[in-house]
Amino acid sequence: MKKNSNKLIGSAGSALLFALFAGTVTFAEECNEATMDAFAYEDCLAAKGITTGTGAAVASESSTEQTTSKPFSYSPFGRDAYLTSSFGENRGTRYHLGIDYSTQMEEGWVVYAPEDGVISEVKTSPFGYGKVLFFKGASGKTWVFAHQSSFSPAVDEIVYKKMYDSKKNDISISPKISFKKGDTLSFAGSTGIGNPHLHLEVRTADNKALSPCGEGALCLDTIAPQIVAAAALYKNDVAFTSTEALDKKCVVTPIKNNFQNDAPVHVAFKIVDYSREPKENPMSIRRLELFRYDEKIYSKVQDTIPMSKQLRIRDELLWAEEADTAGDWHFINAKLPPQSEYRLEVEDYAGNITTKKFSLHSHCKGNSDFPKQHFQTTPLITYLSRPALDLVRCDSNYTFSAVGKDGQTLSSNLCKVFGHKLTFLGKIAETFPAADKIVYGRGNDEKTIYMTTLRPGAASANWTVKDEDFEISQKVSGMAVKTNDGTPVLAFTRNITDSLNFFEFHPKGLQFSGKWEVCIDAQTAKAPLYWLGETSRNWFIFSKQTGGKKRCANTNELRDIASIDNQEVPTLGFPYWDNAIIGGVHQPALKIPLQFKYNGVESGNSITVKAGKKWIAAEYDSEPREIILEGERLPDEGESITIQIEDEAKHKASYTIPVPGM
Known part of the structure; x- marks a missing residue:
């Protein structure tokens, strides 16, 4: 039985979207309370300086304003989409070099070109960026779109040709296809790591990553950053301050009798930023500045990250094995004398600002302990x-x-x-x-x-x-x-x-x-x-x-x-029919779960699928560990395909399965 049910998703865009990209729709027309959710409507008004009397959510002692370097001019989808991750976010051993947009757990959202330009490179992989597109704009900047479900039909055609010519699932090509601003580039998905979303980066010719929010990308965020804890460090001693004590403008110092001892301390603050309610996916901040009275004594503004400096993350973000993992510990590389008043300013990438005033004391009223461990069995x-x-x-x-x-x-x-x-x-x-x-x-x-x-x-x-x-x-x-x-x-x-x-x-x-x-x-x-x-x-x-x-x-x-002495090779689960997106079109696909305990596959090229001697392209989805095969490429129902797998420990396995009925 051949698979032939196709459903077109994401046309070139509605008349409204094309008008938006062409510049014929005004911002005032965009802010529509009847069609937007409450967060999007408030943000839209705030972007034009219109107040509603309610405003965006603000943390204690904070004010909110839009201070990004460029006004909003580009939404990848031509519609509202909230951030789930921000630029400069802590990703363990590196900084996050872009922003992530939620696609509401849906695949196939149309991704539009931000400016006139050309596709300089396309790559496919089951890990990292997944299916990723590099778009060189007329401005000289390169826009990176990761985790795509598929590319535009013309690009997908070149991708599949390269795969079948090279008999490789993971490939890299340079199609050099030109696009105009507002053209359909690709379709958002979940390839690589994570649930359905869009990862967007902006890179310069000299290998630096820029904050997309500062380059005019839509960055909806209605909640100001929250300063949830402090740690004062003096040599080998530390004192912690909880949110309750911070709200009373107090930070505990590990130095006792500090009125008689002017030894300065270092301070780290635990800061978290969310984009909206419910509070999920804590993000990073753009600016952190500390003032002693009116003198600025520390400043970090993160709009640019050189690729070579990604590993400097631990000079500024302190690692902690804690039960409450929301937020990061930001180290302030300035020594603070005790007999002073301080003001901390924290700004997110939408321009929301939180201000916290404090002074150092041996004890703080209302201070309480908080969890400092997670997954830890040893002391x-x-x-x-x-x-x-x-x-x-x-x-x-x-x-x-x-x-x-x-x-x-x-x-x-x-x-x-x-x-x-x-x-x-x-x-x-x-x-x-x-x-x-x-x-x-x-x-x-x-x-x-x-x-x-x-x-x-x-x-x-x-x-x-x-x-x-x-x-x-x-x-x-x-x-x-x-x-x-x-x-x-x-x-x-x-x-x-x-x-x-x-x-x-x-x-x-x-x-x-x-x-x-x-x-x-x-x-x-x-x-x-x-x-x-x-x-x-x-x-x-x-x-x-x-x-x-x-x-x-x-x-x-x-x-x-x-x-670990692991001799178990990956095994296959039961195959089943579902849909995959190719060239923006839903097409029948056979999905086969890949099961293993320790050793997964190193790349998509570790999986080889054949029908007799005929090689068949296989996409491996690392989450939820499935091999995806385009239905039109498979033999008829009841005929067999062979799947060969080599895991990361170099164990090899081969399985023959019949193509099930739809």
């Missing part, structure tokens, strides 16, 4: 990009001892020395300079945390631990140290769980312009090394690692590492 955690010990567990009858290199116990009761609170390992190293182990446990169950103290300002480290049953060595180059003027410490411990035993390395979020190389002896690491995704909680095999008397791998950030 060794990372907070504010420093390794820390969770001495709150002292309340649960845990004991903690500091032990020196010679095995001598330096302190048998760290709970008494430091109190039942989160304590940086740098503080323990400062108090007990000879400490290289912390032994902890409850009852007779004792475990060990291994630590080494680095010299202040160290940019590299070389550390080997030999214990009774293992040997682990680490080499680090290019450490960033701007955010830590205390005692720098590296640490690791074993984490024993029901499903897997592994090593935790800390501090998480300590990135390197060089690399981190870790080697584990072959007796301890009998199988290949895997690293743990901190947000996905999935294990991923190191694509490059050495074997022999020891196993070694390297990356640019400390990770949790396990040795």
